[in-house]
Amino acid sequence: MKKIVGILTLVLFIYACSSDDSTIDDQGPDPIPSAFDRTALLENWADNIIIPGYIDFTSKLSSLESSTILFTTQPNESNLETLRASWLDAYTTWQRVSMFETGPAEAVGLRLNVNIFPANVTTIEDNITSGAYDLNLSSNRSAKGFPALDYLLYGIASDDASIVAIYTGGQGAQYRQYLQDLVTDMQTLTATVLAEWQNGFRDTFVSNNGASSTASLDRLVNDYIFYYERHLRAGKMGIPGGVFSGSVESGNIEGLYAGNLSKQFFLVGLDAVQDFFNGRAYNGNAQGESLNTYLDALNVIKDGADLSAIINSQFNTARQSVQELGNFEQELQNNPPTNFLNAYDEVQRIVPLLKVDMVSALSISIDFADADGD
Amino acid sequence: MNRHLQTYLNSHTEAAPLAVFRVFFGVLMFVSILRFWSYGWIEKFYIAPDFHFSFYGFSWVRPLGEWTYLLFGICAASAIMITLGWKYRLAMITFFLSFTYIELMDKTMYLNHYYFISILSFLLIFLPAGNYFSLDTLLSAGKVGSRKRTSKASKRATQYIPRWTLDSIKLLLGIVYVYAGLAKLNSDWLLNAMPLKIWLPSKFDIPLIGDLLGQEWVQYAFSWIGAGYDLFIPFLLLWKPTRTFAFVTVVIFHILTRVLFPIGMFPYIMIVSAFIFFDASLHKKVIYAFAKAVKYPKQLLETTTIWQPVSIKKYKISLAVIAIFFCIQLLLPWRYALYPGELFWTEEGYRFSWRVMLMEKSGYAQFKIKDGVTGKRFYVNNADFLTPLQEKQMSFQPDFILEYAHYLRDHFTAQGHQNVEVYVESYVALNGRLSTTYIDPAVNLAEIKESFTHKHWIKPFNDEIKGL
Numbered sequence: 041m042k043k044i045v046g047i048l049t050l051v052l053f054i055y056a057c058s059s060d061d062s063t064i065d066d067q068g069p070d071p072i073p074s075a076f077d078r079t080a081l082l083e084n085w086a087d088n089i090i091i092p093g094y095i096d097f098t099s100k101l102s103s104l105e106s107s108t109i110l111f112t113t114q115p116n117e118s119n120l121e122t123l124r125a126s127w128l129d130a131y132t133t134w135q136r137v138s139m140f141e142t143g144p145a146e147a148v149g150l151r152l153n154v155n156i157f158p159a160n161v162t163t164i165e166d167n168i169t170s171g172a173y174d175l176n177l178s179s180n181r182s183a184k185g186f187p188a189l190d191y192l193l194y195g196i197a198s199d200d201a202s203i204v205a206i207y208t209g210g211q212g213a214q215y216r217q218y219l220q221d222l223v224t225d226m227q228t229l230t231a232t233v234l235a236e237w238q239n240g241f242r243d244t245f246v247s248n249n250g251a252s253s254t255a256s257l258d259r260l261v262n263d264y265i266f267y268y269e270r271h272l273r274a275g276k277m278g279i280p281g282g283v284f285s286g287s288v289e290s291g292n293i294e295g296l297y298a299g300n301l302s303k304q305f306f307l308v309g310l311d312a313v314q315d316f317f318n319g320r321a322y323n324g325n326a327q328g329e330s331l332n333t334y335l336d337a338l339n340v341i342k343d344g345a346d347l348s349a350i351i352n353s354q355f356n357t358a359r360q361s362v363q364e365l366g367n368f369e370q371e372l373q374n375n376p377p378t379n380f381l382n383a384y385d386e387v388q389r390i391v392p393l394l395k396v397d398m399v400s401a402l403s404i405s406i407d408f409a410d411a412d413g414d
Numbered sequence: 415m416n417r418h419l420q421t422y423l424n425s426h427t428e429a430a431p432l433a434v435f436r437v438f439f440g441v442l443m444f445v446s447i448l449r450f451w452s453y454g455w456i457e458k459f460y461i462a463p464d465f466h467f468s469f470y471g472f473s474w475v476r477p478l479g480e481w482t483y484l485l486f487g488i489c490a491a492s493a494i495m496i497t498l499g500w501k502y503r504l505a506m507i508t509f510f511l512s513f514t515y516i517e518l519m520d521k522t523m524y525l526n527h528y529y530f531i532s533i534l535s536f537l538l539i540f541l542p543a544g545n546y547f548s549l550d551t552l553l554s555a556g557k558v559g560s561r562k563r564t565s566k567a568s569k570r571a572t573q574y575i576p577r578w579t580l581d582s583i584k585l586l587l588g589i590v591y592v593y594a595g596l597a598k599l600n601s602d603w604l605l606n607a608m609p610l611k612i613w614l615p616s617k618f619d620i621p622l623i624g625d626l627l628g629q630e631w632v633q634y635a636f637s638w639i640g641a642g643y644d645l646f647i648p649f650l651l652l653w654k655p656t657r658t659f660a661f662v663t664v665v666i667f668h669i670l671t672r673v674l675f676p677i678g679m680f681p682y683i684m685i686v687s688a689f690i691f692f693d694a695s696l697h698k699k700v701i702y703a704f705a706k707a708v709k710y711p712k713q714l715l716e717t718t719t720i721w722q723p724v725s726i727k728k729y730k731i732s733l734a735v736i737a738i739f740f741c742i743q744l745l746l747p748w749r750y751a752l753y754p755g756e757l758f759w760t761e762e763g764y765r766f767s768w769r770v771m772l773m774e775k776s777g778y779a780q781f782k783i784k785d786g787v788t789g790k791r792f793y794v795n796n797a798d799f800l801t802p803l804q805e806k807q808m809s810f811q812p813d814f815i816l817e818y819a820h821y822l823r824d825h826f827t828a829q830g831h832q833n834v835e836v837y838v839e840s841y842v843a844l845n846g847r848l849s850t851t852y853i854d855p856a857v858n859l860a861e862i863k864e865s866f867t868h869k870h871w872i873k874p875f876n877d878e879i880k881g882l
Contacts, residue, residue, distance in 0.1 A: 284793050
């Protein structure tokens with residue numbers, strides 16, 4: 041009996057210690073190299089990809105701000121072109137950071153505030169006319185961010201001279217103000233996110249290196265797949281292509297007013313997703329610990345080929361089939377847009393590879409509930 | 415009737431082990447329900463979702479909106495009554511019905527251990543677990559002296575109960591373990607250490623053993639020891655010389671599974687259940703200590719009376735019911751043999767068979783709706799209809815896929831689409847194999863009827879898993 045009690049106590053003690061799932065005390069060398077180092081993976085993501093990405097995006101937004109000030113003080117066609125160029129540059133950079141909707145970005149809802157498209161023209165015009173608007177309201181999400189700027193820089197009139205005329209006309213001051221407010225709003229939100237990453241969240245993120253549905257890796261992988269499935273695949277291709285509604289919706293294309301952008305935005309987004317998979321640094325070509333190396337470390341050999349190689353190869357196939365398309369606006373004029381939908385299918389094929397094979401191989405939890413492995 | 419069987423059925427044993435079992439069972443069930451409640455799971459899993467997956471034939475069992483809390487409340491209250499031994503039989507029946515109802519509400523939540531609780535509580539209805547160290551016997555004893563009401567014979571304190579009543583619980587536990595062990599005798603588990611090879615490395619953050627779990631030999635060791643444990647532990651518990659060792663093993667094994675896997679209360683239930691294999695003397699010590707603390711009269715623990723059925727006819731019916739119950743328990747896990755194809759792939763006959771921790775299976779299912787009249791087609795966003803957990807479970811289980819397809823058919827028909835056709839593009843990965851197409855994408859699921867017959871629209875499994 042005493043023995044039982046003794047062993048029971050010991051086991052319970054071990055158990056009690058083990059329920060603490062966020063220990064980072066041991067900085068010494070890992071005695072068994074076979075265990076994959078999740079900390080190194082999270083560090084690579086935070087230090088070499090996410091934070092540099094936000095820094096770059098922040099600086100692009102600063103340029104956008106300067107160009108906006110230039111245009112609002114001297115509204116002319118030349119300054120409009122400068123502003124448009126800064127907008128495109130920032131919008132393109134956004135495609136590289138959009139997927140990191142975790143932690144600080146999730147808290148402020150960065151993606152919801154920066155890139156909900158299509159923009160709601162009626163709300164935008166109402167806001168400008170009334171001059172009374174609170175950009176923090178969720179009802180204004182489709183009246184701000186890049187899509188609203190797209191409308192204000194390309195869509196409010198038929199040619200450049202007429203667009204400039206609006207900014208110099210009777211309501212010009214209100215339009216100029218709105219333009220500036222939109223840019224400031226994006227800057228404020230992004231500055232918050234970057235500041236949090238740089239002051240504390242980075243360490244929180246890296247130290248939460250366990251394996252549970254609330255661990256950094258599990259969460260970010262879920263967010264990453266969600267971005268791929270819902271925003272890159274569906275938002276940029278599936279929805280405009282009519283995959284979910286049965287009829288082409290060219291009005292839901294990204295960069296609607298500027299035109300000829302959605303294909304390149306998609307491709308930038310796809311590059312970002314693949315680079316993230318391979319742990320490629322935001323600046324330069326250095327590759328660190330990544331989902332790719334994690335899968336390799338777990339020695340997931342299937343069908344004679346690495347899962348990571350299969351995923352990379354499907355990324356490449358998808359990229360190539362989209363590259364071969366004309367711009368999305370042209371493709372969607374075909375009814376049905378067969379080539380577009382075929383390219384979409386290649387983009388779609390990545391989803392089960394990420395969502396089924398990768399998640400299964402990494403044992404990523406999707407939700408906290410009891411299970412008995414059936 | 416066989417003479418040996420007759421002798422066995424007429425033999426008796428101390429009631430203490432069954433009483434201890436009753437008390438622990440009640441406490442653990444109460445804690446389980448409290449735990450479920452405190453996580454907000456009643457709201458999250460039963461009230462918030464619009465759609466629930468039903469067991470075949472039980473689609474009438476639905477969550478009751480806000481009243482679902484009352485259902486859990488009733489279940490928790492009956493668990494307390496069981497612990498106290500107050501109106502034991504009524505409490506046990508209430509518990510069995512309310513708990514089983516809860517488990518039938520949505521098969522997304524199906525777990526083998528919930529099924530175990532359901533059938534165990536069914537068995538307990540027929541056992542005299544409330545006649546020793548219980549409120550029933552205490553109240554009944556108080557009434558013996560009074561003239562107005564005589565105590566019910568069924569509630570009188572008895573020190574001895576039929577041996578088979580205790581053995582039936584041991585038998586049920588033995589079935590659970592041995593069948594779980596038999597299910598592990600397959601090539602994935604033994605030769606490839608799957609799925610532990612996938613699961614264990616992700617538990618790297620567990621102190622002391624975390625680093626070991628990434629080692630291949632550890633994964634094989636866990637697989638083989640796990641299978642051996644399940645197959646032999648009931649026998650080691652039954653045989654006195656190995657009993658203490660076996661119990662220590664039970665504790666270590668289940669605590670380890672608790673640390674490694676999210677299996678809730680199950681490990682504790684199994685640890686406590688294993689107490690029943692110990693001699694009555696140990697249980698009596700426990701009860702005497704408790705009785706002293708709560709001032710339960712000692713003479714009620716030493717009545718030397720033998721439990722007698724109130725009605726011989728009812729007793730015989732009970733015996734028949736229990737005999738049939740065990741026949742079903744012994745046969746049900748083999749029903750998979752009646753289906754063609756790989757069990758792990760089709761899951762036809764997978765549930766209610768003690769197949770636990772056997773598969774790392776995940777899937778992806780994208781549904782395509784086609785209006786049969788206009789020809790218009792589009793894809794469904796599953797998140798519009800299902801919770802993440804429902805979507806996860808649905809994506810690799812054919813009966814879920816079919817039920818959801820029917821739900822989509824009805825939903826889009828109600829929206830005005832005509833002759834709705836439902837197709838699914840699905841991929842499933844099993845135990846580390848690359849994902850392959852799961853359901854025939856050319857089959858219109860809107861037209862398929864659910865039944866117990868083989869689902870021919872499941873694509874064949876491209877590999878072979880040898881074994882039971």
